[in-house]
Amino acid sequence: xxxxxxxxxxxxxxxxxxxxxxxxxxxxxxxxxxxxxxxxxxxxxxxxxxxxxxxxxxxxxxxxxxxxxxxxxxxxxxxxxxxxxxxxxxxxxxxxxxxxxxxxxxxxxxxxxxxxxxxxxxxxxxxxxxxxxxxxxxxxxxxxxxxxxxxxxxxxxxxxxxxxxxxxxxxxxxxxxxxxxxxxxxxxxxxxxxxxxxxxxxxxxxxxxxxxxxxxxxxxxxxxxxxxxxxxxxxxxxxxxxxxxxxxxxxxxxxxxxxxxxxxxxxxxxxxxxx
Amino acid sequence: xxxxxxxxxxxxxxxxxxxxxxxxxxxxxxxxxxxxxxxxxxxxxxxxxxxxxxxxxxxxxxxxxxxxxxxxxxxxxxxxxxxxxxxxxxxxxxxxxxxxxxxxxxxxxxxxxxxxxxxxxxxxxxxxxxxxxxxxxxxxxxxxxxxxxxxxxxxxxxxxxxxxxxxxxxxxxxxxxxxxxxxxxxxxxxxxxxxxxxxxxxxxxxxxxxxxxxxxxxxxxxxxxxxxxxxxxxxxxxxxxxxxxxxxxxxxxxxxxxxxxxxxxxxxxxxxxxxxxxxxxxxxxxxxxxxxxxxxxxxxxxxxxxxxxxxxxxxxxxxxxxxxxxxxxxxxxxxxxxxxxxxxx
Numbered sequence: 001x002x003x004x005x006x007x008x009x010x011x012x013x014x015x016x017x018x019x020x021x022x023x024x025x026x027x028x029x030x031x032x033x034x035x036x037x038x039x040x041x042x043x044x045x046x047x048x049x050x051x052x053x054x055x056x057x058x059x060x061x062x063x064x065x066x067x068x069x070x071x072x073x074x075x076x077x078x079x080x081x082x083x084x085x086x087x088x089x090x091x092x093x094x095x096x097x098x099x100x101x102x103x104x105x106x107x108x109x110x111x112x113x114x115x116x117x118x119x120x121x122x123x124x125x126x127x128x129x130x131x132x133x134x135x136x137x138x139x140x141x142x143x144x145x146x147x148x149x150x151x152x153x154x155x156x157x158x159x160x161x162x163x164x165x166x167x168x169x170x171x172x173x174x175x176x177x178x179x180x181x182x183x184x185x186x187x188x189x190x191x192x193x194x195x196x197x198x199x200x201x202x203x204x205x206x207x208x209x210x211x212x213x214x215x216x217x218x219x220x221x222x223x224x225x226x227x228x229x230x231x232x233x234x235x236x237x238x239x240x241x242x243x244x245x246x247x248x249x250x251x252x253x254x255x256x257x258x259x260x261x262x263x264x265x266x267x268x269x270x271x272x273x274x275x
Numbered sequence: 276x277x278x279x280x281x282x283x284x285x286x287x288x289x290x291x292x293x294x295x296x297x298x299x300x301x302x303x304x305x306x307x308x309x310x311x312x313x314x315x316x317x318x319x320x321x322x323x324x325x326x327x328x329x330x331x332x333x334x335x336x337x338x339x340x341x342x343x344x345x346x347x348x349x350x351x352x353x354x355x356x357x358x359x360x361x362x363x364x365x366x367x368x369x370x371x372x373x374x375x376x377x378x379x380x381x382x383x384x385x386x387x388x389x390x391x392x393x394x395x396x397x398x399x400x401x402x403x404x405x406x407x408x409x410x411x412x413x414x415x416x417x418x419x420x421x422x423x424x425x426x427x428x429x430x431x432x433x434x435x436x437x438x439x440x441x442x443x444x445x446x447x448x449x450x451x452x453x454x455x456x457x458x459x460x461x462x463x464x465x466x467x468x469x470x471x472x473x474x475x476x477x478x479x480x481x482x483x484x485x486x487x488x489x490x491x492x493x494x495x496x497x498x499x500x501x502x503x504x505x506x507x508x509x510x511x512x513x514x515x516x517x518x519x520x521x522x523x524x525x526x527x528x529x530x531x532x533x534x535x536x537x538x539x540x541x542x543x544x545x546x547x548x549x550x551x552x553x554x555x556x557x558x559x560x561x562x563x564x565x566x567x568x569x570x571x572x573x574x575x576x577x578x579x580x581x582x583x584x585x586x587x588x589x590x591x592x593x594x595x596x597x598x599x600x601x602x603x604x605x606x607x608x609x610x611x612x613x614x615x616x617x618x619x620x
Binding site for chain 1: 413
């Protein structure tokens with residue numbers, strides 16, 4: 001018992017100390033940080049089903065579906081202190097056809113933040129948790145409003161899904177399917193492909209995030225989904241129209257880490273209509 | 276614990292009365308909760324975090340037998356996992372799903388699942404609670420989505436009350452739905468074969484069975500480990516690739532060394548569960564033994580245990596060995612299991 005009290009006091013004193021290192025104005029007060037995933041294709045806005053785009057190999061295409069998981073959000077303040085958003089509140093499914101889903105909104109302590117990081121996909125720990133700990137957008141049985149972001153036959157989340165059409169795809173339907181997932185598998189002794197990617201973005205150029213209680217700070221990212229197809233690997237619709245549980249998935253995952261760019265930050269937002 | 280003691284007491288009573296009484300209560304219909312057979316290892320499924328109540332078990336049983344789990348309400352779990360066939364579909368190499376669509380693999384036994392580390396022939400699912408989603412969503416099996424099933428159950432006159440009995444409120448959630456199916460499935464324990472009785476010193480093998488057991492321990496037990504008769508590993512047992520070139524475990528791990536590997540199945544209840552192998556290509560046990568003695572092929576990932584020192588492939592068995600092995604395998608059939616009234620809808 002005495003030990004517990006001692007530990008508690010120690011914990012409190014450590015917390016007290018950390019305050020001094022932290023330029024956040026008040027650790028107890030929190031404000032809303034929203035990260036806006038604004039999907040674009042090269043220098044055009046994303047228009048599902050109608051927009052005509054062209055990849056690095058000169059193949060034209062349309063996108064009919066675009067969606068991805070964002071999770072494990074962390075921010076670092078100007079003093080270099082990192083705040084990790086409690087994991088239970090840190091999973092988001094960004095759906096290309098649902099504007100309201102493009103904001104990943106979390107509560108973080110008041111402060112000025114210069115760095116943002118997050119995972120594209122779902123961490124391996126959550127991927128193997130009991131089903132009762134995976135609710136909301138993570139419910140493996142949920143078809144995620146038709147999004148279908150879980151592989152039932154090879155348990156795991158689809159981290160990133162892009163589907164569309166291209167005349168370059170052989171066959172009558174000309175459809176392409178890129179469903180990228182795989183978290184390393186449930187057996188640490190024989191790991192499988194791990195496509196979990198962490199993204200870190202410096203906010204100082206586009207504007208730091210000033211989180212204040214009663215306001216919302218919106219970190220506006222431009223997500224150039226063309227970069228999932230172009231980059232280190234230029235994905236050919238003709239040669240690889242379908243990539244799911246596939247060695248090639250590594251190439252697309254390595255490409256799409258580059259699609260997130262910080263454009264600007266809107267601080268002191270009172271209402272979403274201002275964005 | 277108390278319940279087990281009560282049942283034990285009841286058993287004693289019944290045994291005591293046996294001489295006088297003509298009609299005995301059917302003890303197999305008594306719900307006991309999950310009781311690990313004393314000579315089985317600890318279960319893999321977390322039975323401490325998920326204790327099975329009778330209401331959950333009964334709900335799971337009802338769901339298991341409910342065709343509304345499929346898109347057009349025609350296929351239940353029990354359509355391809357029939358108790359009298361050891362919870363397989365006897366006589367079918369592969370099973371028919373909705374619209375008579377055919378799958379590609381033989382429906383596996385649902386038996387002693389609490390000890391399974393992974394499910395399906397390729398082990399693609401490692402949590403029993405998540406297992407039902409695969410056949411439910413598979414277009415050639417049930418072709419349905421869990422959210423649709425939950426809507427059907429909510430609209431039903433009985434299910435909300437059954438969920439309330441099982442979980443305290445009538446809320447029908449995906450987690451409760453899946454846990455109920457697990458509650459039923461982990462209760463499907465087969466441990467009443469003659470082999471088990473011999474192990475428990477309640478019976479003895481015949482001479483042929485004993486000889487077969489000796490051959491088994493020497494030539495089969497390294498993969499079909501007692502008492503569950505599987506080591507839960509994935510191995511290439513030398514089957515020639517099928518017409519669809521099913522790569523098995525490789526399709527899950529993408530490791531080249533896993534090509535053509537499939538999960539080692541249990542050898543319990545083979546009398547009820549043929550045909551055999553992942554695609555049901557071998558019709559009877561004599562054919563299975565013939566495969567191991569003369570038909571093993573090396574596709575590059577053949578299990579080392581099937582490569583003999585002299586370079587030959589497979590397992591060497593005399594005709595007498597085969598006959599004895601069949602006698603032994605016959606002792607693994609659990610008549611009580613396939614007839615257990617507790618498991619019936």
